[in-house]
Amino acid sequence: MKKSNLSVLPVILWLCLFLVVPMLIVVGISFMGRDDLGNVVLDFNLESYSRFFDPLYLGIYWDTIVLSVLTTGLCLLLSYPLAYYIANAGPKMQTWGLVLITIPFWINFLIRTYAWVLLLRTQGVVNNVLLDFGLIQEPLQMLYTKGAVLLGMVYTFIPFMVLPLYVALDQMDKKLLEAASDLGASRWKSFWHITLPQTKSGIMTGSVLVYVSTTGMFVVTDILGGSKSSMISNIIQSQFLGARNWPFGSALSVIFVITSLIMIALFNRALTSKHMKTKEGR
Amino acid sequence: MKKMRWAGLMLAVMMVLTLLSGCGSSKETLNIYSWADNFDEEVLKEFEKQFDVKINYDVFANNEDLLAKIKAGGNGYDLIQPSDYMVATMIKQDLLEPLNKDNIPNWTNISDTYKNPSFDPDNKYSLVYMSGVTGIAYNTKYVKEEISSWADLWNPEYKGKVILLDDNREMIGMALKKAGLSNSTTDEAQITAAVDDLKTLLPSVLAFDTDNIKQKMIQEEGWIATVWSGDASVIAQNNPDVAFVIPKEGGTIWSDNYAIPKGSKHKELAEKFINYMLDPEVSAKNYESIGYSDPNTKATPFHTEEYNNDKMINLSEEELSRTEWLGDVGEMLQVYDRFWTELKSGRE
Numbered sequence: 001m002k003k004s005n006l007s008v009l010p011v012i013l014w015l016c017l018f019l020v021v022p023m024l025i026v027v028g029i030s031f032m033g034r035d036d037l038g039n040v041v042l043d044f045n046l047e048s049y050s051r052f053f054d055p056l057y058l059g060i061y062w063d064t065i066v067l068s069v070l071t072t073g074l075c076l077l078l079s080y081p082l083a084y085y086i087a088n089a090g091p092k093m094q095t096w097g098l099v100l101i102t103i104p105f106w107i108n109f110l111i112r113t114y115a116w117v118l119l120l121r122t123q124g125v126v127n128n129v130l131l132d133f134g135l136i137q138e139p140l141q142m143l144y145t146k147g148a149v150l151l152g153m154v155y156t157f158i159p160f161m162v163l164p165l166y167v168a169l170d171q172m173d174k175k176l177l178e179a180a181s182d183l184g185a186s187r188w189k190s191f192w193h194i195t196l197p198q199t200k201s202g203i204m205t206g207s208v209l210v211y212v213s214t215t216g217m218f219v220v221t222d223i224l225g226g227s228k229s230s231m232i233s234n235i236i237q238s239q240f241l242g243a244r245n246w247p248f249g250s251a252l253s254v255i256f257v258i259t260s261l262i263m264i265a266l267f268n269r270a271l272t273s274k275h276m277k278t279k280e281g282r
Numbered sequence: 283m284k285k286m287r288w289a290g291l292m293l294a295v296m297m298v299l300t301l302l303s304g305c306g307s308s309k310e311t312l313n314i315y316s317w318a319d320n321f322d323e324e325v326l327k328e329f330e331k332q333f334d335v336k337i338n339y340d341v342f343a344n345n346e347d348l349l350a351k352i353k354a355g356g357n358g359y360d361l362i363q364p365s366d367y368m369v370a371t372m373i374k375q376d377l378l379e380p381l382n383k384d385n386i387p388n389w390t391n392i393s394d395t396y397k398n399p400s401f402d403p404d405n406k407y408s409l410v411y412m413s414g415v416t417g418i419a420y421n422t423k424y425v426k427e428e429i430s431s432w433a434d435l436w437n438p439e440y441k442g443k444v445i446l447l448d449d450n451r452e453m454i455g456m457a458l459k460k461a462g463l464s465n466s467t468t469d470e471a472q473i474t475a476a477v478d479d480l481k482t483l484l485p486s487v488l489a490f491d492t493d494n495i496k497q498k499m500i501q502e503e504g505w506i507a508t509v510w511s512g513d514a515s516v517i518a519q520n521n522p523d524v525a526f527v528i529p530k531e532g533g534t535i536w537s538d539n540y541a542i543p544k545g546s547k548h549k550e551l552a553e554k555f556i557n558y559m560l561d562p563e564v565s566a567k568n569y570e571s572i573g574y575s576d577p578n579t580k581a582t583p584f585h586t587e588e589y590n591n592d593k594m595i596n597l598s599e600e601e602l603s604r605t606e607w608l609g610d611v612g613e614m615l616q617v618y619d620r621f622w623t624e625l626k627s628g629r630e
Binding site (some may be wrong): 036037038039056057059060063098102105120122125141143144159160163164166167209222226227228229230235236240241242244245252 | 494
């Protein structure tokens, strides 16, 4: 018992030093004031928090949540069939599927995002092909739009959804499906009542990974969105740099962490209760 | 089980990769902290040889990073290159050493235009290293009218093809200049009016961009844009259809400067370095390589004809006379920042 306690000590130390302590510093600064040179000064106040309720910042946060929920939903819709296919393929295909999904990650994320610029811009590959085939007369403006941002987000985070779903689908007890079909359940019915509830943990993990990563991402909005729409993380970054308002930036970060935790808890509860209902219905 | 581990491992590797992409000797060492690629490599090597020293060159991405690091204790840097407004901020916060001009006799080579700038009136703490002016770059293939004023950006013909710098002070400053006001006003009513004016430009804006604005203009994504003169020169070299003008209302001038932070252990060596860089021949070689305007008046004969004839690198006296430095706006920075957030998010 004692031995195992000792072995987790380095991890606990690491987390304390590099997660808990910095987080506490951020929380501390969020309650402080600043002088007109941007230095943080010891002056306890709640001004940074009340400033968040300015409709401007609330609106930006709302936009961020909408985009993140959309990205998560789209990732889930696109990933589930793919993960299902890989999990039910032969062993060789499974390995290949997983390798193909992870290969893009060997290339730097920024380079992959700029590749989308080359594809989507007015003199880009997509426009040139469409023009050559006479499908359009004028180049389409695809880049620097909200659609381009959504596309970039979904593209970036799809693997984060596929892998947890794959694990869940691979692990599930396939005998239950056989039993269901023996008892005359349709394929759709057995999917709805067996596969889906059994892969709940995968859906949960994937969704949390995608949702949290999307809310914290600002590079995609800058590169593919032309910096025209601000995400909450853009605002946090600018408070720490250009605006030199660390207390406000810290307060935004704290609010960001708390609301993300709430969203995850709500999502978790929604999934659990759905599962409960199916159980009761049996 | 094995496959699950593989999936888990890959997931961990991917997360780390995604998150990361956001980020000896006994000789005397000169520790430089500056922008990336800010000097010609050979010129630095030559200095190391001549003075038998070692140069240690670290880079920062923006002035705010520089300020944060110097405030945290300097990290042993001997020479830093803050921009104009950051020099003013650093002087206010008592972070800079006064320069000993006796060690920098070549400082008199600097053109009068760049001597005694408003952010450091007697050049007590800083000397201008390089400079540029924000103007309008436009592609003559698409823009047929003569461009002479900031108001031309508002022309509905260019709707969806205008690119603006992703910079709060620069762009609100531009709208202020358009209205004939100072780019650094602290009068909230003036700022509000300028921002309202900018809001009417928003439907025309293709993108806000500072780092990649060159590529966007070279690739003809945008037709007309607010661009620094040095960047305009690079764009024109790659796309000869692009022209550049300093609008009649005048533009914002900026500079990166030499300064020595408090706590430098090799102050004299840093001053010797500044003096070396201001030598006419060294200077010509250096600016030829980095492609920015050379403030050294004695260097002109050592430059190539091509460089001397580049009107975007060498702005005329008349153009420079219409420029204004961005001044420190103190507490009003918060107002500028909120307005900028408002503008970019398209909300009230």
